[in-house]
Amino acid sequence: MAGAVAARADWELPAEPASVTLARGWLREFAESHGVRPQEVIDLTLAVTEAVTNSVIHAYIGRDPGTICVRAITTTASLPGSGFSSRCGTHGGT
Numbered sequence: 039m040a041g042a043v044a045a046r047a048d049w050e051l052p053a054e055p056a057s058v059t060l061a062r063g064w065l066r067e068f069a070e071s072h073g074v075r076p077q078e079v080i081d082l083t084l085a086v087t088e089a090v091t092n093s094v095i096h097a098y099i100g101r102d103p104g105t106i107c108v109r110a111i112t113t114t115a116s117l118p119g120s121g122f123s124s125r126c127g128t129h130g131g132t
Contacts, residue, residue, distance in 0.1 A: 045072050046113045053094050053103040061090045061108050072112045 047068050051057035065086045069079045086108060093106045 042114050044114045046109065046111045048110075049108045051090075051106045051108065053098055054091050055094055057106060058084070058087060058090045062087050065108065065110055068110045074112070078101060 045068075049061060049064055051060060053055070062083050066079055066083050069082055074082065090106055090108065097106070098104050
């Protein structure tokens with residue numbers, strides 16, 4: 039299988055509550071502009087919201103706030119061959 043990174047974006051944000059909104063918006067814009075399906079955009083924005091929120095709350099306990107790094111990538115993949123054929127009622131092609 040061949041695969042490649044099609045697009046990539048990196049963001050470095052201060053570990054503060056306002057960064058949650060920024061990261062979510064930037065990721066949503068990145069995903070939509072690279073053809074990610076709407077339901078997957080929702081899932082991705084939820085995941086980045088949770089991850090950045092956890093970083094803001096837990097990463098710098100007892101220390102000065104630092105930064106949060108968020109990376110988004112899209113990939114492409116291709117499989118050589120003719121694909122799969124559908125054979126109802128058979129197992130393993132037998």
